[in-house]
Amino acid sequence: MTLIRHELRRAWKSLLIWTGALSAFLVICLLIYPDMKKEMDSISSAFSAMGAFSSAFGLDTLNFGTLLGYYGIECGNILGLGGAFFAALAGISALAGEEKNGTAEFLLTHLKTRSEVVTAKLASVLIQIVILNVCVFLLSVGAIAAIGETIPWKEVALLHVAFLLLQVELACICFGISACIWRGGLGIGLAIAVGMYFLSIIANLTSQAEFLKEITPFGYANGPDIISTGCLDSGKLLIGLALTVCGIALAYFRYCRKDIR
Amino acid sequence: MAGNAIHTENLTKYYGKSRGVDCLNLDVGTGDFFGFIGPNGAGKSTTIRTLLGLISPTSGKASVLDMDISRTKAILNRVGYLPSDAAFYTGMRGRDILKLSADLRGKNCKARAEELCDRLQLDVNKKVEDLSFGNRKKVGIVCALQHDPELLILDEPTGGLDPLMQHEFFSILQEQNREGVTVFLSSHILSEIQRYCTRAAVIREGSIIACDSVDQLVKTGTRRISLRGIIRQEDVPGARNWSENGDAVSFLYSGDINELIRILAGIHVEELTVAEPDLEEIVLHYYGKDGDQA
Numbered sequence: 360m361t362l363i364r365h366e367l368r369r370a371w372k373s374l375l376i377w378t379g380a381l382s383a384f385l386v387i388c389l390l391i392y393p394d395m396k397k398e399m400d401s402i403s404s405a406f407s408a409m410g411a412f413s414s415a416f417g418l419d420t421l422n423f424g425t426l427l428g429y430y431g432i433e434c435g436n437i438l439g440l441g442g443a444f445f446a447a448l449a450g451i452s453a454l455a456g457e458e459k460n461g462t463a464e465f466l467l468t469h470l471k472t473r474s475e476v477v478t479a480k481l482a483s484v485l486i487q488i489v490i491l492n493v494c495v496f497l498l499s500v501g502a503i504a505a506i507g508e509t510i511p512w513k514e515v516a517l518l519h520v521a522f523l524l525l526q527v528e529l530a531c532i533c534f535g536i537s538a539c540i541w542r543g544g545l546g547i548g549l550a551i552a553v554g555m556y557f558l559s560i561i562a563n564l565t566s567q568a569e570f571l572k573e574i575t576p577f578g579y580a581n582g583p584d585i586i587s588t589g590c591l592d593s594g595k596l597l598i599g600l601a602l603t604v605c606g607i608a609l610a611y612f613r614y615c616r617k618d619i620r
Numbered sequence: 621m622a623g624n625a626i627h628t629e630n631l632t633k634y635y636g637k638s639r640g641v642d643c644l645n646l647d648v649g650t651g652d653f654f655g656f657i658g659p660n661g662a663g664k665s666t667t668i669r670t671l672l673g674l675i676s677p678t679s680g681k682a683s684v685l686d687m688d689i690s691r692t693k694a695i696l697n698r699v700g701y702l703p704s705d706a707a708f709y710t711g712m713r714g715r716d717i718l719k720l721s722a723d724l725r726g727k728n729c730k731a732r733a734e735e736l737c738d739r740l741q742l743d744v745n746k747k748v749e750d751l752s753f754g755n756r757k758k759v760g761i762v763c764a765l766q767h768d769p770e771l772l773i774l775d776e777p778t779g780g781l782d783p784l785m786q787h788e789f790f791s792i793l794q795e796q797n798r799e800g801v802t803v804f805l806s807s808h809i810l811s812e813i814q815r816y817c818t819r820a821a822v823i824r825e826g827s828i829i830a831c832d833s834v835d836q837l838v839k840t841g842t843r844r845i846s847l848r849g850i851i852r853q854e855d856v857p858g859a860r861n862w863s864e865n866g867d868a869v870s871f872l873y874s875g876d877i878n879e880l881i882r883i884l885a886g887i888h889v890e891e892l893t894v895a896e897p898d899l900e901e902i903v904l905h906y907y908g909k910d911g912d913q914a
Contacts, residue, residue, distance in 0.1 A: 361723040461707030468672050468701045469724035472693050618675040
């Protein structure tokens with residue numbers, strides 16, 4: 360627990376900034392929804408008539424004029440991409456950051472086995488992701504209530520669960536990579552988050568690339584699909600779970616054998 | 621001697637093709653005040669980091685406090701370690717670091733930490749990034765000592781400490797050693813090894829080339845001969861480290877002293893001193909390419 364507490368204490372500023380920024384963006388989007396709703400008819404038809412662009416972002420399947428359609432798109436953009444960045448950065452810097460900052464020697468000569476360090480670091484990353492998502496979820500439903508709309512609990516909850524799982528998957532993949540590198544690796548983390556996002560965009564653009572949705576966590580954390588089907592794609596989730604487990608296993612396997620620099 | 625605090629047997633570590641240590645055999649007895657001497661890149665830190673489980677050996681065996689080095693947690697519970705370059709978490713104050721160190725060990729070390737900070741004149745209220753190298757070193761020293769370990773492994777511990785602090789630091793180590801704590805320290809400062817350590821080992825290119833009590837290491841049979849007179853190096857077979865400054869001549873001699881007296885009797889000598897070389901001279905010779913005994 361000491362190490363988890365220490366990790367969380369060190370991460371709280373970053374967590375606060377990311378949580379505040381993502382919550383603020385989502386809440387602002389929701390607060391301006393009543394004004395936008397008046398213009399929605401024309402906006403929706405304009406958005407849905409942009410061909411490939413509409414497909415890429417799921418604007419062709421969601422009705423931007425409804426709260427759910429609007430929230431599905433905005434939540435995907437803000438919490439999907441922003442949360443992915445946060446999770447990837449938290450995961451990639453968890454283990455490698457100690458070596459980058461020269462503190463690994465201090466940590467690993469203090470009565471902690473490598474696996475205990477990995478467990479504490481992983482727990483800390485996951486706790487941060489959960490805190491961020493719970494805060495964003497509560498503030499979002501609060502904002503929906505504040506603008507006088509009925510809260511579509513099931514769909515909103517599914518969306519948020521999907522993005523939580525997406526972040527956990529990306530964080531765990533990056534966490535596994537973090538055990539294999541000696542430097543910070545922030546670039547790698549960002550590249551993975553952005554890369555996964557663009558894979559889902561490409562998959563939306565053409566049916567020939569639709570298989571990419573199976574690889575990227577943005578495949579199951581897809582607002583239009585979740586809202587239109589009312590559930591999460593269990594096949595894609597299983598692949599995501601497998602990648603998550605692989606990331607964690609890689610972290611334990613590699614870090615417990617790693618020469619600390 | 622109650623046993624070995626540190627034992628290595630053909631310990632070898634290669635980083636790819638690059639040599640860390642090669643067939644290193646070392647024994648440090650329980651209760652020793654042991655100096656580990658070697659130039660940069662000789663393998664001192666590699667040896668220490670292997671003993672602490674930070675890196676895995678390529679081959680060979682090693683044990684610390686009679687436990688195989690694979691039992692990292694049990695070893696670390698009884699060891700205090702000071703790295704050569706103590707790095708801490710930025711944003712944390714000295715006292716937070718000391719508390720974290722104690723908490724990670726699951727011990728309450730407040731009283732001991734306060735005593736050590738007082739003796740080392742360490743201001744624990746400053747953030748670590750605002751501390752000088754020497755003061756960061758002091759934080760590291762307190763972290764290594766505050767939990768009353770049985771074995772202290774100190775990698776170049778006095779770097780950054782002023783002479784007064786070095787003196788206080790060694791006083792603390794000597795007190796600990798008298799209470800039965802084994803001290804294993806690597807250092808470039810040979811005078812401090814000679815002054816404080818009871819035993820020492822010299823490592824060169826990854827292998828131990830000499831290991832004995834400091835007294836024995838110094839007593840090699842070699843003498844530093846200094847004289848004023850006219851003499852050439854060819855006149856003294858076996859003379860090494862020859863230096864001349866006008867009529868002042870100095871050299872190392874490890875041959876038959878009677879032979880030397882006969883040679884010197886044939887020339888005019890105004891002054892003559894015969895002394896044991898200090899540890900520094902001996903070690904510098906060990907570092908030399910030929911590696912012959914000094």
